[in-house]
Amino acid sequence: MADVPKREVENVEFVFEVMGSPGEGIDAVDLGDALRALNLNPTLALIEKMGGTKKRNEKKIKLDEFLPIYSQVKKEKEQGCYEDFIECLKLYDKAENGTMLLAELQHALLALGESLDDEQVETLFADCMDPEDDEGMIPYSQFIQRLMSDPVVFD
Amino acid sequence: MLRSCVCLRSESTKRRSSSVEDASSCRSSEIERVGASMQTTTLGPNGQPQPVAAQTTTRASSLLQLFQRKGWCKHFRKPLRGMSASRAEKTIRAAIFIQKWYRQHQARREMQKRCNWQIFQNLEYASEQDQAELYKFFNDLIKNMPQAAATGNKYHQNSRISILEEDGELVEEAGDIVSTRIELPITKNDIDRLIDVFRKKKGNRLHPKYVAMILREGARCLKQMPNIVMVSTAVSQQVTVCGDLHGKLDDLLVVLYKNGLPSTSNPYVFNGDFVDRGKKGLEVLLLLLSLYLAFPNSVFLNRGNHEDSVMNARYGFSREVESKYPRNYKQLLLLIDEVYRWLPLGSVLNSRVLIVHGGFSDSTSLDLIKSIDRGKYVSILRPPVTDGEPLDKTEWQQIFDIMWSDPQSMQGCKPNTLRGAGVWFGPDVTETFLKRHRLNYVIRSHECKPNGHEFMHDNKVITIFSASNYYAMGSNKGAYMRLNNQLMPHFVQYISAASQTKRLSFRQRMGIVESSALKELAVRMRDHRDELELEFQKCDPDGSGHITISKWCCVMESVTKLGLPWRLLRDKLAPGTDSQSVNYVTTLDLLDTDVIMEAEADGTTVMDALYANKSSLVTIFNIIDADNSGEITLDEFETAIDLLVAHMPGVYSKEEMLEKCRMMDLNGDGKVDLNEFLEAFRLSDLHRKQQQEEDMRRRSTHRTIQNPSDSVTKLANAISKNTAVVEQDIDPTDCEADAVDPK
Numbered sequence: 051m052a053d054v055p056k057r058e059v060e061n062v063e064f065v066f067e068v069m070g071s072p073g074e075g076i077d078a079v080d081l082g083d084a085l086r087a088l089n090l091n092p093t094l095a096l097i098e099k100m101g102g103t104k105k106r107n108e109k110k111i112k113l114d115e116f117l118p119i120y121s122q123v124k125k126e127k128e129q130g131c132y133e134d135f136i137e138c139l140k141l142y143d144k145a146e147n148g149t150m151l152l153a154e155l156q157h158a159l160l161a162l163g164e165s166l167d168d169e170q171v172e173t174l175f176a177d178c179m180d181p182e183d184d185e186g187m188i189p190y191s192q193f194i195q196r197l198m199s200d201p202v203v204f205d
Numbered sequence: 206m207l208r209s210c211v212c213l214r215s216e217s218t219k220r221r222s223s224s225v226e227d228a229s230s231c232r233s234s235e236i237e238r239v240g241a242s243m244q245t246t247t248l249g250p251n252g253q254p255q256p257v258a259a260q261t262t263t264r265a266s267s268l269l270q271l272f273q274r275k276g277w278c279k280h281f282r283k284p285l286r287g288m289s290a291s292r293a294e295k296t297i298r299a300a301i302f303i304q305k306w307y308r309q310h311q312a313r314r315e316m317q318k319r320c321n322w323q324i325f326q327n328l329e330y331a332s333e334q335d336q337a338e339l340y341k342f343f344n345d346l347i348k349n350m351p352q353a354a355a356t357g358n359k360y361h362q363n364s365r366i367s368i369l370e371e372d373g374e375l376v377e378e379a380g381d382i383v384s385t386r387i388e389l390p391i392t393k394n395d396i397d398r399l400i401d402v403f404r405k406k407k408g409n410r411l412h413p414k415y416v417a418m419i420l421r422e423g424a425r426c427l428k429q430m431p432n433i434v435m436v437s438t439a440v441s442q443q444v445t446v447c448g449d450l451h452g453k454l455d456d457l458l459v460v461l462y463k464n465g466l467p468s469t470s471n472p473y474v475f476n477g478d479f480v481d482r483g484k485k486g487l488e489v490l491l492l493l494l495s496l497y498l499a500f501p502n503s504v505f506l507n508r509g510n511h512e513d514s515v516m517n518a519r520y521g522f523s524r525e526v527e528s529k530y531p532r533n534y535k536q537l538l539l540l541i542d543e544v545y546r547w548l549p550l551g552s553v554l555n556s557r558v559l560i561v562h563g564g565f566s567d568s569t570s571l572d573l574i575k576s577i578d579r580g581k582y583v584s585i586l587r588p589p590v591t592d593g594e595p596l597d598k599t600e601w602q603q604i605f606d607i608m609w610s611d612p613q614s615m616q617g618c619k620p621n622t623l624r625g626a627g628v629w630f631g632p633d634v635t636e637t638f639l640k641r642h643r644l645n646y647v648i649r650s651h652e653c654k655p656n657g658h659e660f661m662h663d664n665k666v667i668t669i670f671s672a673s674n675y676y677a678m679g680s681n682k683g684a685y686m687r688l689n690n691q692l693m694p695h696f697v698q699y700i701s702a703a704s705q706t707k708r709l710s711f712r713q714r715m716g717i718v719e720s721s722a723l724k725e726l727a728v729r730m731r732d733h734r735d736e737l738e739l740e741f742q743k744c745d746p747d748g749s750g751h752i753t754i755s756k757w758c759c760v761m762e763s764v765t766k767l768g769l770p771w772r773l774l775r776d777k778l779a780p781g782t783d784s785q786s787v788n789y790v791t792t793l794d795l796l797d798t799d800v801i802m803e804a805e806a807d808g809t810t811v812m813d814a815l816y817a818n819k820s821s822l823v824t825i826f827n828i829i830d831a832d833n834s835g836e837i838t839l840d841e842f843e844t845a846i847d848l849l850v851a852h853m854p855g856v857y858s859k860e861e862m863l864e865k866c867r868m869m870d871l872n873g874d875g876k877v878d879l880n881e882f883l884e885a886f887r888l889s890d891l892h893r894k895q896q897q898e899e900d901m902r903r904r905s906t907h908r909t910i911q912n913p914s915d916s917v918t919k920l921a922n923a924i925s926k927n928t929a930v931v932e933q934d935i936d937p938t939d940c941e942a943d944a945v946d947p948k
Contacts, residue, residue, distance in 0.1 A: 061772070072615065087316040159307075166307060197307065
């Protein structure tokens with residue numbers, strides 16, 4: 051039984067109102083976005099494990115099915131904090147001066163892990179990144195700060 | 206930026222599906238364990254299996270094998286070659302973290318966007334709902350007045366006939382009037398010249414006699430069209446359909462620029478709502494009418510729910526005409542009424558596709574609609590002008606349904622309580638309707654959509670909305686649709702004045718939309734400011750200035766009657782508040798800031814509109830005056846007041862209204878004639894305005910005593926800055942348009 055506090059249930063209801071259709075719930079392809087909007091941060095793998103689909107109109111998830119998923123994902127520890135990121139990116143920081151090659155970061159995002167596509171990387175950089183300097187270097191700590199400093203939608 | 210990445214291949218545009226159970230728990234030991242039991246193959250550049258070249262250490266190779274086996278990226282090998290496993294692992298972790306956060310960042314953005322959208326839509330429909338109350342009020346009035354016949358505006362009937370024939374008395378206007386002269390018949394050359402005048406920022410106006418000429422000739426030609434116009438692609442092989450423009454001349458010019466002027470081979474259908482809300486409604490209307498007059502078989506205009514003087518009085522078009530032609534607006538508004546009443550109600554394309562502004566209900570009958578004398582309905586919100594005949598409410602309902610309805614995803618057909626008029630129609634209603642009328646699908650407008658268009662009901666209902674930046678700069682795209690001979694739709698979506706948003710980051714753009722939403726919401730909240738203060742104080746007996754979050758949300762919803770996500774809006778509308786309670790004083794302070802008070806002064810309430818709309822008052826009088834004596838008794842009037850107060854709670858109670866009327870009964874015979882009646886309302890209006898000004902004065906003195914907090918001032922300044930409008934000449938090439946791939 052999902053023991054989700056009442057206030058959070060209200061938030062879930064709002065997300066369902068916005069993203070879903072009444073009576074049917076949300077489309078399982080939106081499961082990830084729904085969880086993210088609620089301040090959770092699951093990987094794609096976790097989303098798939100929890101029942102997310104890749105195509106629209108394959109499956110619907112109702113509110114009462116969603117709540118245990120929400121509960122479960124909330125328990126996942128690996129949210130990642132600022133220091134974790136910096137530590138990882140320092141690997142690329144050859145000069146140890148807080149900068150790294152933009153192209154390396156770009157490559158990592160496009161090629162590694164649960165990779166993003168070109169458009170997503172372009173949007174991400176447009177939003178959070180200062181333009182690279184003459185040598186193609188960027189200050190990565192600022193980038194991470196901006197990425198993580200989104201105004202929280204739900205409290 | 207992306208071009209510098211050497212490893213970029215077009216295949217990487219697809220998101221790779223990760224099949225690892227939980228990628229974030231990658232430990233080197235695990236990788237090693239898993240890696241040892243794997244095949245030593247990899248995927249080559251074309252996806253075909255290839256043997257692995259064992260060039261790395263054992264640990265690294267098992268890592269590589271893991272990734273290869275699980276079908277991860279084809280290109281990772283380069284940077285990882287020669288790296289230790291832990292470093293490789295860390296790199297992957299970093300990438301995953303950033304990707305996760307990016308996705309969350311996007312999802313939050315999306316949620317913010319939707320929240321703002323909800324605010325705008327709620328506000329828009331809530332005020333439309335007020336407006337529709339008028340329709341219900343008239344309905345009730347007619348129902349409750351004994352022997353009432355909707356005899357309509359006898360006073361105006363004669364003047365309406367003559368206005369089309371004679372040259373009304375137009376006077377010279379002060380200020381910049383261009384020397385451009387237009388003569389009938391209107392040619393393409395005239396169109397080019399008109400566009401050149403209209404696209405300049407305010408100051409340049411066409412001479413009022415040409416405005417009148419275009420309106421008059423437009424109405425005269427439209428009168429000859431049937432209620433439902435048959436459009437055919439037999440000659441042109443295609444047709445373009447545009448939706449709501451709402452005074453956005455820049456969008457209309459973008460469409461004409463991208464899609465060409467109308468011609469025999471390039472016909473257009475414009476699906477209503479040409480005016481209101483945008484600042485160039487008059488120019489849009491005049492240009493559309495000119496296009497219609499210049500290319501009569503290639504331009505089709507449908508009436509929308511905003512082609513209505515009662516709506517215009519509320520939503521800005523009447524004020525626009527008044528401010529542009531202060532000495533002639535009354536004449537011009539009468540001519541505009543003529544255009545409205547003769548606009549066709551819809552079109553049918555190749556006998557297969559219906560194009561109407563709103564939608565339909567389960568009782569809509571095109572045959573019935575075709576038989577109506579549409580000229581009776583000068584305003585759809587007022588009972589029609591008739592010659593002593595009883596009002597046909599079924600007929601009136603039919604027109605309402607096609608102008609005001611919206612599709613819903615659920616089955617069934619129910620009254621549209623959001624708008625207050627028309628219905629919500631479900632997919633089953635659509636299916637029945639299409640079958641009954643032997644149609645393939647319906648094109649409608651009436652609702653703003655983020656991408657300017659939307660499919661519903663299994664692609665049988667298409668919404669097309671052509672006003673970009675409708676709620677705020679950057680809030681949505683507009684779109685137009687082209688249909689080929691087989692009636693397959695193709696969409697082009699666009700944003701006008703793109704340069705104003707292009708140089709802004711997403712954050713800044715969101716800021717603009719959000720500020721606009723907050724401003725509109727705050728203005729609406731001002732209507733209830735005193736009530737809010739009262740309710741807040743009730744929840745706070747200690748006078749601490751703080752109440753719980755739930756209580757704050759409760760009060761906001763019950764007083765404003767808006768179903769908004771108040772929890773989400775809390776830190777915006779009560780700035781500087783902490784996470785445990787709400788300092789409601791900041792909410793009230795926000796409402797008293799200059800930026801909000803100035804915005805309020807611009808707005809009109811439904812009561813303002815009613816008072817300003819003399820025709821409506823005359824109609825009320827005529828309905829009450831059942832025996833056409835030219836006078837009404839105070840008793841009859843009392844019934845009307847009951848209804849008025851019930852439908853539109855204004856500032857005055859019934860007693861106050863009656864008192865005013867009694868005061869107007871100068872000869873004390875218990876009866877009021879039309880002039881006394883109008884006078885009574887005018888004085889009410891005057892009193893109400895005085896009351897408002899007094900309120901404002903009282904609040905500004907209150908403000909100087911207690912300065913608003915820093916956070917309130919900061920928010921007010923942000924709103925002010927973000928919503929400042931920079932007016933420029935329109936440049937249709939300054940747009941961002943893209944064609945949407947057909948489904």
